[in-house]
Amino acid sequence: MIPELDKFPRLEKKLVSTYYNSPYHFQNLVVSTYGYYYRRQNLNAEVSSRLRELEKTQYYTRSELENYQNKKLKLLIKHAYENVPYYHRIFRSNNLTPEDIKSKNDLVKLPYLTKEDIRINFNDLIAKNYETRKLQLVHTSGTTGSPLEFYWDTNVMLMENAFIRRHWSWAGFGLKDWRVTLRGNVIVPLSQKKGPFWRYNYPEKQVFFSSFHMNPDTLPEYVKEIRNISPKAIQGYPSTVYTLARYMRENDIKIPVSAVFTSSEPIYPVQREVIEDQFQCKIYDLYGLSERTAAAGQCSNGNYHIYSEYGIIELLNNDGIITDSGEFGEIVSTGLNNYGMPLIRYKTGDGTKFRDESCECGINLSLMDPVETKLDDMILTPDGNLLSPSVLTHPFKPMVNIEKSQIIQEAKDKLIIKIVKKPGYSEKDSEILLKELHERVGFEMGIELDFVEDILRTKAGKYRWIVSKVYTNSN
Structure with missing residues (x-):
């Protein structure tokens, strides 16, 4: 897909x-041309104004940040009560008024909002004082098999641009610097066999590289072009940047850049290690949601x-209790x-922990652990334990003869491991992998190896390493 063209469906096909x-x-x-249009959005006075405010608020004290949050929350609650039919109904059914929600601590008075609630009450969640034609209809990528639609207003889009620019600034990267982007943009036809597999966005000083054409035959071309560009930053999905970085490691290639910006997927320790080593810099990962709530x-x-x-983040533990520092929660x-x-x-379906400490970087925004995974991408063992994908990366680290892999949990006691073999793969590799996996998931878990030609990405270009078909139903 040409970048952002999917937002104009009537024009898209032609x-x-x-x-x-x-x-x-x-x-x-x-x-x-698209880049010129997008750059005008990113550099307008409204975005710059929001960015200046964010550059100040990141250094607020914790009490100042809390007051700032509560002020924004009260305005949002008043608006929702007066203009959003769903929330007006929720408040009335719970005998609440906007005055009952004065701070984030009062949010517990309101029920949770689930994905199913959004689907059922979609029209009633749209503010009556907004024209839908002036809102932007967006959707999640649907990696869990059930995409979700919702609307963004202009303000949230402007704020998103400001937040991204602030994030870039933490790495010393600005809009005058070149970057290479390896995300889900279909910038050349999937059927194309001959390069170039990249396209230039000159106004944004950005080069889009196709994530769908990366293989041992084409990656030398990718490396050569990236060297020619000499970008200050690499931007992409962790799995895509890792594919490139792993090829570079295997061929003793390093391309120093100032930063690698990752987002949209969990990033595993082995990916971080290889990417940071081959690009000789730190990863600046970004956690976010298409829903624009956190x-x-x-x-x-x-x-x-x-x-x-x-946004305001609360954590909900397995017992349905709002948890504080140190305990994992949704x-x-x-x-x-x-x-x-x-x-x-x-309810996002993502999990993390709060960290009750300060950061030496000087930014006063609160800390949390990495969001390693979607909760429905965790492995549930036969004895009831939940395993993070990060735990399961270790058996694959020595597997130099595996090109790609994917873990699918079909049942509580059954895993299918899809494997794309390299030429040197042998039965010994299978024995070692099965042994190491059993030591982590238990010997009650059945494990089947399924050797395939390739493991496809989603339509959005994302890659799910673990697909659990049982956790959501058992939780």
């Missing part, structure tokens, strides 16, 4: 066909700072910037 059948240089012109960014010290100005988030379709106490 424009995509014209774009794909055009010469390389004309395609660069199309992508750059976000956290990694600073120069490697800590994840919660964006307090973005993220329940309230977005503070989207008035067109507010989502209050939204």
